[in-house]
Amino acid sequence: MDNTLHIIGGGMAGSEAAWQAANAGVQVVIHEMRPKVETFAHRTGNLAEMVCSNSFRSDDDEQNAVGLLHWEMRAANGLIMGMADRHRLPAGGALAVDRDPFSESVTQALMDHPNVRVEYGEITELPTTGHWIIATGPLTSDKLGAAIQRETGSERLAFFDAIAPIVYADSIDMSVAWEQSRYDKGETEAERKAYINCPMTKPQYEAFIDAVLASDKTEFHEGETAGYFDGCLPIEVMAERGRETLRHGPMKPVGLTNANDPANKPYAVVQLRRDNALGTLYNIVGFQTKMKYGPQSSVFRMIPGLENANFARLGGIHRNTFLNSPTLLDDQMRLRSRPNIRFAGQVTGVEGYVESAAMGLLAGRLAAAEILGKPLQTAPQDTAMGALIHHITGGAEAKTFQPMNVNFGLFRPLDGLRGGRKGRKDRYKGYTDRAKEAFSQWLESQS
Numbered sequence: 159m160d161n162t163l164h165i166i167g168g169g170m171a172g173s174e175a176a177w178q179a180a181n182a183g184v185q186v187v188i189h190e191m192r193p194k195v196e197t198f199a200h201r202t203g204n205l206a207e208m209v210c211s212n213s214f215r216s217d218d219d220e221q222n223a224v225g226l227l228h229w230e231m232r233a234a235n236g237l238i239m240g241m242a243d244r245h246r247l248p249a250g251g252a253l254a255v256d257r258d259p260f261s262e263s264v265t266q267a268l269m270d271h272p273n274v275r276v277e278y279g280e281i282t283e284l285p286t287t288g289h290w291i292i293a294t295g296p297l298t299s300d301k302l303g304a305a306i307q308r309e310t311g312s313e314r315l316a317f318f319d320a321i322a323p324i325v326y327a328d329s330i331d332m333s334v335a336w337e338q339s340r341y342d343k344g345e346t347e348a349e350r351k352a353y354i355n356c357p358m359t360k361p362q363y364e365a366f367i368d369a370v371l372a373s374d375k376t377e378f379h380e381g382e383t384a385g386y387f388d389g390c391l392p393i394e395v396m397a398e399r400g401r402e403t404l405r406h407g408p409m410k411p412v413g414l415t416n417a418n419d420p421a422n423k424p425y426a427v428v429q430l431r432r433d434n435a436l437g438t439l440y441n442i443v444g445f446q447t448k449m450k451y452g453p454q455s456s457v458f459r460m461i462p463g464l465e466n467a468n469f470a471r472l473g474g475i476h477r478n479t480f481l482n483s484p485t486l487l488d489d490q491m492r493l494r495s496r497p498n499i500r501f502a503g504q505v506t507g508v509e510g511y512v513e514s515a516a517m518g519l520l521a522g523r524l525a526a527a528e529i530l531g532k533p534l535q536t537a538p539q540d541t542a543m544g545a546l547i548h549h550i551t552g553g554a555e556a557k558t559f560q561p562m563n564v565n566f567g568l569f570r571p572l573d574g575l576r577g578g579r580k581g582r583k584d585r586y587k588g589y590t591d592r593a594k595e596a597f598s599q600w601l602e603s604q605s
């Protein structure tokens with residue numbers, strides 16, 4: 159097999175993957191469709207264009223999971239972080255970036271690299287031979303999307319995400335909420351208690367509906383068609399159809415008895431479902447929404463039991479092409495049915511510039527190691543990069559898989575540290591210390 163690594167898509171992930179593989183000594187070709195074929199969100203022909211906000215979010219590598227990902231990418235000589243640092247703008251604790259010089263310098267660095275070539279043009283079919291990484295992002299071109307679907311089956315490549323808010327389990331008040339599956343369904347005790355339920359009285363329900371209806375909503379971007387209506391209506395659209403619609407939909411109270419107050423039948427119930435194997439994250443069932451982030455937190459904290467909820471991520475609905483990675487990819491990011499093809503970036507079901515670039519870094523290193531005949535273990539689970547890859551290729555619930563940001567809920571708990579809000583600072587420091595050590599060892603194993 160030809161030892162060139164071909165990368166489709168020169169965005170955050172493809173650019174980083176190319177840089178890592180080229181630095182390892184592999185010849186790389188990046189196939190980028192822009193500017194010949196455009197997307198509704200990109201404006202330039204540059205590699206690694208930031209399509210919307212100019213922020214890489216928190217740069218705190220002790221108390222924040224994104225900041226930790228920054229740290230890991232810097233430690234691994236990441237191109238995206240290197241150029242983000244070079245073109246940093248003042249933004250307090252966040253890493254904001256001067257977007258045009260940033261993407262121009264990523265492009266230039268790759269153009270100048272002796273092992274990298276950039277070919278402009280759309281790839282429309284899945285390659286049959288050679289080493290490939292597909293990093294075509296949330297706006298993967300329609301033709302390539304169709305080719306991927308022919309390989310994976312149509313139900314395993316989505317074109318929209320419909321994300322319900324995700325809550326840290328330890329921030330749910332269990333003196334109000336209780337565990338129970340509707341009608342106690344399930345073979346095992348764990349199945350019969352698979353959901354966390356939050357009860358509402360009539361006045362609480364009415365106030366909640368008022369708040370949902372009054373909240374600010376995000377509009378779809380121009381050119382982003384609203385093809386999301388099948389089976390995943392935003393809760394505000396349901397509420398607009400009638401004040402009782404939610405109570406007969408995701409908030410129906412039937413088949414449930416409040417274990418904290420069995421004599422009183424709730425008027426409505428909000429259910430949360432386990433979102434990862436660790437049991438640290440729960441999603442609010444059926445609560446996909448286009449409400450803006452600000453109002454979302456306050457509206458969802460009106461739900462009894464969630465007054466102090468800590469959100470691992472808020473809800474949203476976006477145009478977003480992504481794989482059902484838990485069923486399709488192995489932990490080396492290879493397509494199980496065609497192991498010569500890896501996927502990286504947002505198309506794997508991570509979300510955001512930083513997470514996408516991190517998945518590119520990992521895919522680039524894994525692909526280069528394989529080509530050079532020095533197989534490499536994927537990043538350790540206790541690192542931020544490893545927590546993400548373990549989530550999307552194994553830890554996440556495949557049936558309800560939706561894109562994920564990096565967050566501490568993806569990390570294995572640390573023994574002996576205090577839970578809840580009070581222990582948070584020590585716990586986060588514990589996670590980041592453990593991650594830095596594991597990541598450094600992983601890097602050393604490659605030198």
Ligand SMILES: Cc1cc2nc3c(=O)[nH]c(=O)nc-3n(C[C@H](O)[C@H](O)[C@H](O)COP(=O)(O)OP(=O)(O)OC[C@H]3O[C@@H](n4cnc5c(N)ncnc54)[C@H](O)[C@@H]3O)c2cc1C
Pocket residue numbers: 166167168169170171172189190191192197199200206207209210211212213279280281282293294295296297298299302379477502503504505509510511512514515
């Ligand atoms: C409208 C919108 C707003 C967003 N806002 C934010 C935000 O504010 N903050 C944030 O962190 N994230 C945001 N995201 C998500 C962000 O786009 C991604 O996290 C990040 O850019 C993903 O990196 P990537 O490399 O996977 O994909 P991209 O950066 O999108 O790169 C994919 C590349 O593949 C190319 N491509 C696609 N199909 C083909 C093909 N068939 N052949 C060749 N090339 C192809 C594209 O032209 C593109 O250059 C937004 C996404 C969208 C769609």
